[in-house]
Amino acid sequence: MRDIDVKEVTRAVAECCIDSCNNLPEGVLKKLEAARKEEISPLGCQVLDTIIENAKLANKKQVPLCQDTGLTVVYIDIGQEVHFTGGDLWDAIHAGVAKGYTEGYLRKSSVDDPIFLRKNTQDNTPAIIHCRIVPGEKVHIIVLPKGCGSENMSQLRMLKPADGLEGIINFVLEAMRTAGPNPCPPVTVGVGVGGNAEKATELAKYALARKIGEHNANPQYAKLEDDLLELVNKTGVGPSGLGGKTTALAVNVEYAPTHIGGMPCAVIFNCHAARRSETTI
Amino acid sequence: MSEIKYITTPLTEETVKNLHAGDFVRITGPIYTARDAAHKRMYEALGRGEALPFDVKGNVIYYVGPSPTKPGEVVGSAGPTTSGRMDKYTPTMIEQGMKGMIGKGFRNDAVVEACKKHHAVYFVAIGGAAAVISQSIRSEEMVAFEDLGPEAIRHYEVVDFPAIVGIDIEGNDVYKLEIAKYAELLNK
């Protein structure tokens, strides 16, 4: 058994919030630079140059890459040998978000009531928390701030077994064409297949929490990721949706067992400002 | 690549006539910020027969909700937000004399029609390039709806604000044109 003070969690979450919003993961920057070399559209080249410059400038000045620092999605894997002390763990995570967004000059974009009041909570809380209990005595945290321009283009479709692989591919391409410029391409496409409605959606988001460049461990799904990436990059959407061959930097697919009668599929986009920060306590 | 066109605000008929979908522009002069909540309030005010909090004639509205300003900076990160959410209010704003908008993403047919009819232009700024864009914002002043925080209406003075003409006064839409062009080219 290992005791961990929840203040440690607050501190870790706050640091990840600031780090992710100001510093584009190096892997993403490398992919953008590689894509720039391949891009054929003049507008697309201009866009890629600007977003590469933007990432470097944000890093240098330690300011947010994008003003929409999103709702804060927090993945927390808790080793089952861990015992939290000093307070409520959930409160500690929310406090970390409040601290990070306040001290880091990040935009507070969370409203308390979606329909009637829509009053800003002033500190970007609550976090959206996904928690797993895992073996061991460590705590692993991934913070994934997610802006609304890309989130609003998410789609869930309750595909049927007869729709098959073709149904999945067509749905992903349709979602990409519909999204067009809105999710700020080049995007990362998160695809969740299987489970039920909420499981597929959760998987699509979890697919975006992956480090860029990682593939699904199942070779068939890894190949599907490559195939989808190639097809998405033929839609012509291009950087900022202004035309070109760099529409996505990656397609990440996650899957889960599903019902004999179903094949739900969710697609969630992450923008080129693919913010992500992780830490282990 | 077409050369960069340097333009100043408020926009005149002469200026907008010269702009074509896909042109690179650098905008200098005053612009006003407004996004979802501010548009809703302005739209409702017009519905009640009240005046808008600033004169929109010839002016440009920037769809943005900046991040908080760090000490020592003029403004926080301030890139464009998705324009489509303002589509409901835009034709009314254009009828009021607004001449330009800056945002990102698709617009609907009603906006395209209003641009054609009243000679207004939709400028596209690069989404997510907020740190770079902020460098062109030289001053900031609160105009109205301060209670809306990042959604309040602000007056910015910008110098060489980088953008691309998205929809011109003939109704040409850069997204539609360019995506179709590359979709064809890449699937040959």
Ligand code: SF4
């Ligand atoms: S979709 Fe665009 S504007 Fe929204 S958070 Fe991402 S980069 Fe920023």
